Amino acid sequence: MELYDVIKRPLITEKSTILREEGNAYVFMIDRKATKIDVRRAVEKIFKVTVTDVRTVNVRGKKKRFGRIMGRRNHWKKAVVTLAPGDSIDVYGGI
Numbered sequence: 378m379e380l381y382d383v384i385k386r387p388l389i390t391e392k393s394t395i396l397r398e399e400g401n402a403y404v405f406m407i408d409r410k411a412t413k414i415d416v417r418r419a420v421e422k423i424f425k426v427t428v429t430d431v432r433t434v435n436v437r438g439k440k441k442r443f444g445r446i447m448g449r450r451n452h453w454k455k456a457v458v459t460l461a462p463g464d465s466i467d468v469y470g471g472i
Contacts, residue, residue, distance in 0.1 A: 378408070378410070378411065378415055380418070380419045380422055380423055381419075381423070382408055383407055383408055383411045383415045383416060383418075383419040384405050384406075384407055384416070384419050384420065384423065385405070385406045385407060385408065386405070386406050387403065387404065387405050387406075387466075387468045388404040388405060388406055388455060389468060389469075390404070392404075396457065397468070400459065401459060401460050401461075401462065401464070401465070402457050402458065402459045402460070403420075403457075403458050403460070403466055403468065404455060404456070404457050404458075405420075405455065405456050405458065406453060406454070406455055407433070407454050407455065407456045408454070409435075409452065409453065409454045411433075411454065411456075413431040413432075413433055413456075416431050416433070416456045416458065417431050417458075420458050420466075424466045426460050426461070426464040426465070426466060427460065427461040427464055428458055428459070428460060428461070429459050429460065429461050430458070430459040431456055431457070431458050431459075432456065432457040432459075433454060433455070433456045433457075434454065434455050434456075434457075435452065435454050436452065436453050436454065436455060437452050438450035438451050438452045438453070
């Protein structure tokens with residue numbers, strides 16, 4: 378699996394901001410087939426940091442109503458990546 382196929386995008390939420398500030402942990406949306414080892418390698422090579430821990434979560438898609446039809450959003454997977462002390466990632470990319 379290619380490095381840029383593993384990590385789809387960073388998740389910027391209130392909870393992920395607290396994790397980043399207090400625990401030096403970053404949250405990413407990743408490919409559903411990606412493993413913890415794939416995520417570790419991708420983050421270390423793309424951002425040039427040292428990863429100490431990776432936690433993954435399978436998130437089920439929510440049921441949503443589209444007019445008269447009940448549908449569902451896609452399932453997805455997220456990873457919480459903890460970095461070594463002193464390392465950081467610029468999530469906002471110069472905004």
